[in-house]
Amino acid sequence: MSVVLEMTGVVRVHGQGAGEVVALAGVSLTVREGELVAVMGPSGSGKSTLLNVAGGLDTATSGSVQVCGREIAWLGAAERAEVRRQDVGYVFQDLNLVPALTAAENVALPLELDGVRAGVARERAIAALVLVGLESARDRFPEDLSGGQQQRVAIARALVGRRQLVLADEPTGALDSVTGDAVMRLLRDRIDAGAAGLLVTHDARHAAWADRTIHLRDGRILRSDGAGEPADLMEADA
Template sequence: MSAPILRMEAVERHYESAGQRIRVLGPVDLELARGEFVAIMGPSGAGKSTLLGLAGALDRPDGGAVFLDGQKLWGLRGDELAALRRRKVGYVFQDLNLVEGLTALENTRLPLELDGLARRKADPVALAALERVGLGELAHRFPEELSGGERQRVAIARAFVGPRELLLADEPTGALDSLAGETVMRHLRTACDGGKSALLVTHDARHAAWADRVLHLVDGRFAHDNASVGGR
């Protein structure tokens, strides 16, 4: 088995509040293998979004280390972080994941285009990614012409376009109805079965059930009831 796409070692995060240092996360360990789909559940304020932010270099830990595809996330400059985001990791939030002025195809192509790939070469790759989430037909629509579920699927296509293989999702189905949410999860599942990896934060057990593993975060620590569904 190859190296994990994401590894977090004894990661901690504190916030200062009214002169007090409050621990919101950690220390936690987490490993995400390639092709693995892990869901994180837990009550509000348990540190789920903080964990996700640390995993995707949106935030820095005050203790421990995060390795993304074997590279330690530490002391990276702004442009190095940008390159990391272009090439390795995609984010999907509850809403506003797409650039309004770009079509579905252009949104999907965005990381490749930002990385300097010629449009001629990037377009087929992006189109293939869109087709994998069943949106090949809608490639030239603008976000406002797509439904909420379709927008989230475009965001998933973008997260996995070309060589990108890690998706960090924070309640991606939070604004969707059950059926649209399920379609989004189905495509996420398919992508992970195809070798991509995803870390999903959700409070919805039905969506967490699509994952290979469900971790329960309580008060910044993983509860030891990790429902490890073996066999994968």
């Protein structure tokens, strides 16, 4: 299976001098097509920074980040934005839905930015909303949706289209367990259909959907578990 994300010796330092914070202290990670990797670790261990650097929202201080064979660590902002648009789907902790766009328009937006015709983009967006159980909300604006519904719109937006790398930072946080499980099913199906994913979660039940789990501590990968590890090991991070 082809390598979608290849991070080698990635360091990310925030701030300078006495205020310096090493958010990533030399992370190397390979994620292939068809693989979902769970990322666990205490608050402040670098999970969000890892996803931001992997998706080109943030830049590494040193080290290499390749997405679909393209080195993004040293690209300029405009080129990184292009890689993000073409290859990366995100679900953030703060959802970043566009308030002036309806649910369907929010989901269609990355497709349209990719050059998909408006009518086709809308059809695909509605199909994605059906998958997350939100077809009836397609013409409503984010402010008229509950937190859980907004989260499902954000998930539909990340999973629509052909982007190869899906990055999800606690995507099930505001969802009840039934909806959370449905979202994990969607994410898993999207990965199985030909993408690679990183999933930040505190929930060992959700990490169990992944092919392996990496445990971060102080910006380093402490250990990496295959599927089927005892749940109590993963629970230690929750």
